[in-house]
Each structure stands twice: as C-alpha cells, then as structure tokens.
Amino acid sequence: MPNEMKDQYSQFGGAISEMATESLKGWRNSIGEAAITIVDQILDGKNEEERKTFFEGQIKREDGMRPCYYPENNVERPEDVFQSQIVSETFATHFEIIKNIPDYSRSEALPKAALVLSISAIDRAFVLSRNGVAPGNFSSYQRAKNWGLQIHQLFAKNRITAQMWSQIIAAAKAHVEPQTSNITSSIPS
Template structure:
C-alpha cells in the first residue's frame, strides 16, 4: 500500500475493497477461461462419444486422484502429480497474471490457492464442455467454491504432520507451469525450501 494512504483506510477503504474484489474476479475468470480453452483444445476433433468418454475418464473417482492431475493420466507416476499438460497450462495463467508484479511485492507463500483454483476450473471446464457451453463467469459458480475448500485439503498436512505436497514436488509443479509462461521474469521456486 502506498505510504500516502497508510492509516487512512476508513477514507479509502471502499475504493480499495472494490479494486481488490474486481482484481480477484478477473484473476479467477482468467484461470477459468484458460481451463475452458485448454479443454476445448484437447477435445477438438473428437466426436461426441469420444468427448464424453474422455471427460468421464478424467473426472472419474474422487477429487483426490483425478486422471488429469498426472501426465498421460498415469496415477502410478505420483512424483509428477499436478504436472499434466492441462493442469500446468491452466496453472500457468496465475504466473502470467503476476509476472509484472515485482518479486519484492509478491507473497512468499506457495501459490496453493492458484493451484486449487486451477483444479476447480478444469473440473468446471469439463462440466461445461459436456453441456456444450464454451464460456462462463467462473466467479459466480458456487459448486467451484464448495469444491475448492475440499481441494485445499490435498495440500494440508497428513495425519503424521508431514506435508502431502513436499517442497520438492512444489518446485516441480511450479516449474511445469512456468514452462508455459513467456518471458520468465522471476524464479519463485528459489523461495521454496529444499
């Protein structure tokens, strides 16, 4: 926050809140639109039956192990979880949006919310594709908001108190997404402990 407005939130709070809300809405919708675009690209050229079969295979089962989390849908390759093309390209949208923010103004926290939003957006993109809809306001979709809170659980600590997604895995997930961002202006993985 600029020094000129520090301590004056009561005077500027409404405008700040409105700008922040609009920025969050744009961020969510950008990730949602990216998911829809990528799903459309993947499904392009498939007939109706092939599309339905593909979507069913990708979203079958629980949110803990969706096929699209893994490259080539290979769940046995757990060290590459959250590094599939569809997930990496959707998640890359977050990095494209923040690439002009100076590193010293960025949060040092892992971009968990962006990854959770990407997963929710992909699930919704599959649902919209099944319905023949190719555009939507992602921010108004209540099921995605509900689903998002469940997905956050995948990134919490397990019963033993260990991170389910290790720092090393985060580095790989971020690198896979950043490979889809041009130009790469920051190295967020430096801040991840080994």
C-alpha cells in the same frame, strides 16, 4: 501505502476494497477461461463418442484424484501429480498474470490458492464442456468455490513435498511467455 493515505482507510476503504475485488475476479476468471480453452483444444476434432470417452476417463476419481492431474493420466506416479498438460497450462495463467510484479513485492508462500483455483477451473471446464453449457462468469460459480476446500484437503492428504512443489511450479512456468522489456539501451553503438 503512500503516506498521504495513512490513517485514512475509512475514507478510501470502499474504493480499495472494490479495486481488490475486481482484481480477484479478473484473476479467477482468467484462470477459469484458460481451463475452458485448454479443454476445448483437447476436444477439438473429437467426435461425440471420443468426447464421451474422454469425459468418462477424466471425471472418475480415485481417492479424490482425477487422472487428468497426472501426465499421460498415469496415476501410478503420485510424485508427478499436478504436472499434466491441462493442470500446468491452466496454472501457468497465474504466473503469466503476476510476471510483471517485482519479486520483492510477491509473497514467498507457495501459490496453493492459484493451484486450487486451477484445479477447480479444470473441474468446471469438464462439466461445462460435457454438458454443452456456456462458460459464464467463473467467479460466481458456487460449486467451484465449495470444491476449493476439498482440494486443499487433498494437498494435506497427499503430502505434496517441497520437491513436488518445485516440479509443479516449473511445469507451469514452462508455459509462461518470457517477460519483454520496453527498456532500450542508451549506449551508442
């Protein structure tokens, strides 16, 4: 915080809170929109019967986990959880958004909230696409907010190890465009 603002939160607090809220809404909406886009891409060209079969296969849950959380829907490989195309591409949105934040300014904590939000967004994308409902504002979707707690409980129950987290993050980052630099060399050629 700049020195000029120290001890003046009461004066600037409302503006800071409003900016933080808008940033969070933008982050959530971006992840929600990514999930909807990916589901639309998966369904592109499928007829009504294929769409119905797809949703039936993805909406079912076994022990709280959807087949779409696993590559190739292979629930027999629990160590690959949250590394499927749809999860990785949706989760990649978080890394795309933060890629310009310097490493020293980022939290060292695992991005659990971003993964929870990604999974909630996928759930909502399935519901919206299956029912033919327009996406709307992801940030205001109460069901997604409520479901976040259940997803956090899945993490605890399924014991995602540090190695699994590394694989989940690597799978998502594989979908992030490399950062481009606007800095040009001042060394004459």
